[in-house]
Amino acid sequence: MLTILFDGIAYGMLLFVLASGLAVTLGLMNFINLAHGAFAMAGGYAAVVLVNKLGWPFFAALPLAFVIPALAGLLLERTLYRHVYTRPHLDQVLFTIGLVFMSVAATDWVMGSQQVFVQLPRALEGRFEVGGVGIGRYRLMIIVLCGLLTIALQFALARTRFGSRLRAAVDDPRTAQGLGIPVNAVFSVTFAVGSGLAGLGGALGVEVLGLDPHFPLKFMIYFLIVVAVGGTSSITGPFLAAIVLGIGDVAGKYYMPKLGAFAIYTIMIVVLILRPQGLFSRAPGR
């Protein structure tokens, strides 16, 4: 029972790191980025290539799994995404679905279509028991790492100069610009960090979620649910939503294998129906 809880939390934490970037772009920049999973996939493949092909240690590959998608995100943001910020949501949806299709086919071409895995250090394999609760080492590592990230993220948004600039830029870009805040640069950096976080989540998730070129499509819905249910006005909302989703998914499959996914969609719809405007109060006016 507690093992299930533990697994669920680890799964939820992972989902949060994967989706947090989406929460930022969607919540703060009001941009529907369905291609978010593509950055996660990029991070995952970066880790796989570094560890398996080039023989890097797993932990040394993780920072690069952040940096590579972040750079890719920055590049795409500068060249493509920025043209779409002010477009209607329909355009954003089409644009990012197009990117997903391209990334899936391109990855298939470059990396092959079979599932890939990453070689883990010995220290992360297996599990140990504490008071009858089975604790997987790898999942424990995920919880610790993602927990630290969450705290750092919350701190960065709430306490740092950059965080306040970002919030100002989002609330009223024109005034912020007038006050000398480089709005475009703030958005670019935010987008890059969001992509990087997704990449890091992708790298961490290879072991738990599996990785193949179909990844962005397979998990897009989960990311969206996290953000949609959690709301986008803070980091805490998506965090809680991710944890609940993680536990719900794992427990649902454990206790009612046939209804697991169904329960999650139902919860999502109910939440959205009860609080449609509340969760996305930023969206309609702009």
Add this chain to the structure above:
Amino acid sequence: MSASPPGVLAAALAERLGQRARWRPIEIAFWVAAVASVFLLPGKHIILAEIAILALFALSLDLILGYAGIISLGHAAFFGFGAYCAGLFAKHHLINEPVLALGAAGLAAAALGFVTSFLVLRGSDLTRLMVTLGVALMLREIANRFDELTGGADGLQGVGIAPVLGSFAFDITGHVAYVYALAVLAILLVLARRLVHSPFGLSLRSVKGNALRASAIGIPVNARLVAIYTVAAAYAGIAGALLTQTTAFCSLDVFSFERSADLLLVLIIGGTGYLYGGLIGAVIFKLMQDWLATMTPQYWQFWIGLLLVAIVLVGRERMSRWLDAARGLVRLR
């Protein structure tokens, strides 16, 4: 206008509506071409039947997206529901005659549309995207769950479709399938034309333009949205039922996200808000997809994706301006 007596106003309005609803030469040409394809392209009837079904499905999305401004990423919910209804009717010999079954499947999908329409009345684009997507995924899970009835992941097996109107049996060459699908499409398009050119259609446009103002001038916004969503669901359900009937098969894929996403692409290629967008888009999309998939079976998705990105970056408005010369002839508004 406001000074005119009510009777004159009504007459002027009726005339205006009549003008809008008149059949344009290019529309007639479109249908002449469609009918000609029945005789001139007998070897292409299989893909043409599929195009006709996709066109009907896209027409359904156009009704809610182009005329009511509701973005949906889960329109496959109704398509799939109609598909499974038609499959189950035929499999269990509840309704054998395909046309009747088609109507029944449409009604069933309409009922589902009516119920779920209340979920999309409020909320932002994103909320609607998620809710529509969620409904489609839920239905997929349900279909998977009740595998004794639906066959689960194996698809609905053993569907035998009776001859249309008791005399035209579906054949392997797809002739009957195409003529049947085309006829259904034509009838439903005529109905949709009438609908959007009626005062009801006009009021929808004003809702799409600005829901707040629309309600201020006395249009019951929610009732209008519920009505059009229900009609669109019926159309999608009929499209799904057509797919089941013409292929004598149906699988969980009818609910898939990819189907809904492709549908958006189809409609965007053709353009929204003038009914023919879905039809033209379906022709272009299917032929392109078929060609790409033949050229590169493994990586055709890449080019479809590239096309989407290009369409958005070039700008739909700009593209539609380029096409305006052509479209102006067809445009009905």
Add this chain to the structure above:
Amino acid sequence: MPACCSSIQGEIMQRTRTVAILAAVAAAFALGSAQAQVKIGLILPMTGQQASTGKQISAAARLYMQQHGDTVAGKKIELIVKDDGAVPDNTKRIAQELIVNDKVNFIAGFGVTPAALAAAPLATQSKVPLIVMAAGTSIITERSPYIARTSFTLAQSSTIVADWAAKDGIKKVVTLVSDYAPGADAQKSFTEAFAKAGGQVLAELKVPLAAPDFAPFLQRARDASPDAIFIFVPSGQGGTFMKQYAERGLDKAGIRVIGPGDVTDDDLLPNMGDAVLGTVTVHHYSAAHPSPMNKAFVAAFENANKFRPNFMAVGGYDGMHLIYEALKKTSGGTDGDALIGAMKGMKWESPRGPMSIDPETRDVIHNEYVRKVEKVGGQLYNVEFATFEAVKDPVKAQKK
């Protein structure tokens, strides 16, 4: 032939000579191409989650044609590869188009059971032989008299796993299969055979086909504390399963993994890590099968592609062989009844070992090997250590 026709034509009608030549050449060409060409429509999942199956089979089919030439019994073989994304609706439409428009003489491929089932009625209607190169549910070949199979059936390996496990001291088992037809087949045949051999199945778990996280299911299996888990997942998912099996510490808890060889798929095995060492599976093909023919096949395959051939590849390779040999027997005749008749009872040596087509059921008969994952030359392989010869599909044998 065009030359002779044109000269006759030329003598008769001097003035329209050029036109006549052209017409005659065109006619001869049309006639010739209809006679001298055999088209094979290969319908495979080249995109989507089953894409690796499609890649394996198409690569193997191309390799076969490269090795054996593209002309058989005077006919030129043309291969048309189409992507169905493992979506049965697409499979059916594509098969129909291939048959009606491209006038193919064979349809082949079929990455998953639902795809094969969807296309089966078309084979009957059109009398075009349908060669199943991948899908593994028993009932497929019963859906049309024009279906032959060169892949495998899950019951073949599952029953043998059961016998072998019972003999090896495994008494309690939890089964864990993907929730679709092949999974049900595997689970049913294993459970029946295992019960007969005196074993006990503690729980039967079904994983949704599209749910890649096995953690909760593995936890359930662990909580039942069996001696082993019997596992079937479609080609491509085995890696995730084995990873999570090890992560969950089931190996340390003494719970073994047994099952058909899909779980230690050759395609994924090299990346699975040492946790899979010692896993025992039963299957009809291993890339490490020690025959000279297989060694040549694997070398040629790896040379042409970046990956190792798996059991899907060998299904595609043998499928092409079956088509070639059937055409030889009919001297290039493309009548569906004659071709399927020629296939019945055909025997040959395949990279997997000796195999044949059951003359009664048109299903595959081949050896099943018990294998253990070991390191060979620093790479993980399924090393065969016991053989069950000429295994027929037990599901059909039972029905008789």
